[in-house]
Amino acid sequence: MTHANATLTPAGRLRLAKLVVEQGWTYARAAERFSVAITTVRRWATRYRLSGKSGMVDRSSRPHRHPNRLPQRTERRIVGLRVTRRWGPARIAYHLGLNPSTVHQVLRRYGCPRLKWTDPATGTRIKTSSRDKNRYEHAAPGDLVHVDIKKLGRIPDGGGWHALGRGTAQDNRVHARRSRAARAGASPSRGYVYLHHAVDDHSRLAYSEILADERKETAAAFWKRARRFFTAHGITVKAVLTDNGSCYRSRLWAKTLGRRVKHRRTRPYRPQTNGKVERFNRTLLEEWAYATTYTSEADRAAAYPGWLHHYNHHRGHTSLKGKSPIDRVPNLPGQNS
Structure with a gap:
């Protein structure tokens, strides 16, 4: 220069x-x-x-007139379809009889972000540029809490196939035992545990419990304990985001949340909307559920509180620039020990 x-x-x-x-x-x-x-x-x-x-001084090279520019009404239709229907340039172009590159130029001129840079449920921008790797997050703890349930197969006494392999004598015994239980009409939930999560959007602070089912009574009781957990950390929950599971569509769940907490739901078949709790599920699977060889479900459950404490207080997150969730919470001195 x-x-x-x-x-x-x-x-x-x-x-x-x-x-x-x-x-x-x-x-x-x-x-x-x-x-x-x-x-x-x-x-x-x-x-x-x-x-x-x-x-x-240099003048702009932009022409004074644009004889081939689209009418303003057409440009507004393009932007309207993008906002209301979340269509890409090609689909908008086919609908309006235009060239996809022309539609792309209009969207860029009006500052419309790419669809993959926006939240599927709300349309909120979650990424500012191709170089910005930080996902969208709410400005303060408690602005939004992601709630979800992760279904996890129980580990049989003596270990499961993850530890011993498929087709082993232990694996065959487990299959035979489950088959007998199914023929006897035992509840399917007996073969699974249900991890109920509540993850703060801003800090990633997580409250989680291993429970026996995903009924509405269980989910409601879990939320009461989760709310007390966040309150103890100085967080006032303003909104909760869940999927469309039956327990979250119940009147009991709405009553438990109360009028002061706004309930938001994800779009059907779009787990990305609840992305932070989905990422939490992936982390716990890699670092706790299948990180070591457990000989029983009780052994794995006993290790969960220690791992959860490590996650909240000591594990650095790349999305938080190396900080732990508790570092972004207005907690009391000495609370994150």
């Missing part, structure tokens, strides 16, 4: 124009002096006569 006093920057153009206009130099002499074309000298001299010193 040239400095401000280089030849034929605004300062150099001004010197050239003054030699021609004020001192009477010919175009050819000035062109030879500044090593430029005669047409260049003529252009800057003419601008100096018309606009003075202000005419020495």
Whole structure:
């Protein structure tokens, strides 16, 4: 990049124009002096006569008229379809009989972010540019809490197939036992545990319990304990985001939340909307559920509180720039020990 006093920057153009206009130099002499074309000298001299010193700066190359530009009404239809139906440029173009590249240019001109940069449920922008790796998050703890249930198969006494492998004697015994239970009409929930989660959007602080089922009574009681947990950390919950499970559509759940907590739901078949709790599920599977060999479900459950404490108080998150969730919570001194 040239400095401000280089030849034929605004300062150099001004010197050239003054030699021609004020001192009477010919175009050819000035062109030879500044090593430029005669047409260049003529252009800057003419601008100096018309606009003075202000005419020495670069002008926009944008044309004054756009004879082939789309009518404003069509551009508004493009933006409207993007906002209301979340269509991409190609689909909008086919619907309106336009070229996809034309639609893309209109969306860029109006500042419409890419669909993958927006929240599927609310349309809120969750990414600012291709270089920005930080996902969208709410500004303060408690603005939104993600609630979800993760169904996890129980580990049989003696270990499961993750530890011993498929087709082993232990694996065959487990299958036979489950088959007998199914024929006897035992409840399917007996073969699973249900992890109920509540994850704060801003801090990623998580409250989680291993429970026996996903009924509405269980979910409601869990939320009461989760709310007390967040309150103890100085967090006032303002909104809760859940999927469309039956327990979250019940009147009991709405009554438990109360009028002061807004209930938001994810779009059907779009788990990305509840992305932070889905990421929490992935983390616990990798770092707790299948991180080591457990000989029973009781052994794995006993390790969960310690792992959860580590997650909240000591585990650094890349999305938090290496901080732990408790570092972003207005907690009391010494609470994050």
